[in-house]
Amino acid sequence: MEHTPIACSHHDHNHCISDALEAARQLCLGRGVRLTDLRLQVLELIWQNHKPLGAYTLMEMLAKANTRRVAPPTVYRALDFLLEQGLIHRINVLNAFIGCPSPTTKHQSHFLICRACGIAIELNQPELSQQIIGVARDAGFAVETQSLEVSGLCANCAGNTEHSEHRHE
Amino acid sequence: MEHTPIACSHHDHNHCISDALEAARQLCLGRGVRLTDLRLQVLELIWQNHKPLGAYTLMEMLAKANTRRVAPPTVYRALDFLLEQGLIHRINVLNAFIGCPSPTTKHQSHFLICRACGIAIELNQPELSQQIIGVARDAGFAVETQSLEVSGLCANCAGNTEHSEHRHE
DNA sequence: GGCGGCTATGTTACTCTATAACCTATCATC
DNA sequence: GATGATAGGTTATAGAGTAACATAGCCGCC
Structure with a gap:
């Protein structure tokens, strides 16, 4: 485990996830937009992974996590919301999504x-x-x-x- | 016409295409790689358009241009070749391809x-x-x-x- | 409290982008 | 002209994203 990548090294990952989620909650509250269960769960999965995650991978993870099985539009809508709020970024070269550590600053x-x-x-x-x-x-x-x-x-x-x-x- | 974008302003487009194609021929000759008919034709179509072009648009254009009807892998292989040789670039955000005006310099x-x-x-x-x-x-x-x-x-x-x-x- | 409008999610079907796997043709060289 | 290598053809499928329409939950308001 000594070859962990920088961004992942020496930090309490659970803490970093819960921080990100709490920040997201506050941010949405402040803006008067709704961070629903689904959106929160998608954001959480993205943060748990800490690597760019494709929409379809995300779908599989959702299916495993709950019994909830969601179709593509559902995931993409959640992703669109998170993108709009600046909570995640899209990595074009990978067709994937990753959490943004500083969503409040443009x-x-x-x-x-x-x-x-x-x-x-x-x-x-x-x-x-x-x-x-x-x-x-x-x-x-x-x-x-x-x-x-x-x-x-x-x-x-x-x-x-x-x-x-x-x-x- | 003074606000014409740099890349498109005041140039003889036919000349600019033929220049690019000739440069490509020379470059491939020098490197000992084969600029086949298909590859050349794909490159030409890309240059004619002078805007990022999707692979499937390219396929349609090929179908119209000749009676030659090609399947996706054929186009993608030509594009891969052109990318490897630096003759075109890929625009990720558009899933499209565009000619490179200076393929010789890395x-x-x-x-x-x-x-x-x-x-x-x-x-x-x-x-x-x-x-x-x-x-x-x-x-x-x-x-x-x-x-x-x-x-x-x-x-x-x-x-x-x-x-x-x-x-x- | 029930009506009406709004937002979020579910569902089905489809489009667009890209690749795997396998087969055939062409070229290059000896 | 056999041989190996590279290019292209063909079929099928994987992966990414969206359109269109139906349903469900939420909020305000008379």
Whole structure:
């Protein structure tokens, strides 16, 4: 267990999940939107995994967790809600979703994605956002959303380069 | 016409297509890889459009162009080849493909994508690439590929803001 | 309290995107 | 012209996402 990815290392995961869920509850309360059972459960599953999760994987997990068996539209609606509220991000390159650790502050979607262990590390780099906006403005382009998805090897997996490389030739 | 997006402004489109195709031929020749009829035709269709093009749209265009009717795997294999050679880029947020104007120089995939007219403008900002690599390194992350997809309004469409906004509200 | 409207979820069916697996044709070289 | 390698054809299916319509729960209000 010593090769746990950064974002997952040295933290009480249960605590981090319950924090995220509590923050979500407060945020929805404050905004007057309804964090229903289903939406909360989807958010919880996403946080439990701590890795980008596809909509269909999520469906299976829901089916296992309860006896509740949900169809695609149900999951996608929950995901849409969570996206709108900024509680999760979508990773386009993976067609997957991951929890946002700071849903209250408006920010862009910038991720480091490890091809070996699958973890997605969210960056918090306002200067980078600004630089991108600046580059766009030079081209006369008005930015609305940014999606930066950097693929490679995380610190842990890069540490085991030989093995990783062999596993993923 | 002064608000024409960079990538499309003031250029002889036929010339720009034939240039791209000729460059592709040379590049493949130099690398000893085969730019077959099919691959060339796919690349040509992509360049003719000058906007990100989905694989299935491409299939229809192929069916119309010739009597040749191809199945999905055929198109995807051609696209995979073109991607490997750096002749096209994939726009994840659109599930679509677009020609690369500078396939010979290794570079990352950075795009401005207009939600109104659908154009995708490729950025050429090595400093931005470097900054991203730096940020990643600070997190112990070894970058392999970058995908930056910025959505918003291009100069042209932003110029018609009132109309665009109404159309897309 | 029951009516009416609103929001959330359930259900069915379908579209779009992508790949697996296997088979055939073409090319390249000896 | 046999042989191996690469490219393309074919069938079927997996994976991702949405349209359209039905139902259920919630809220306010007269």
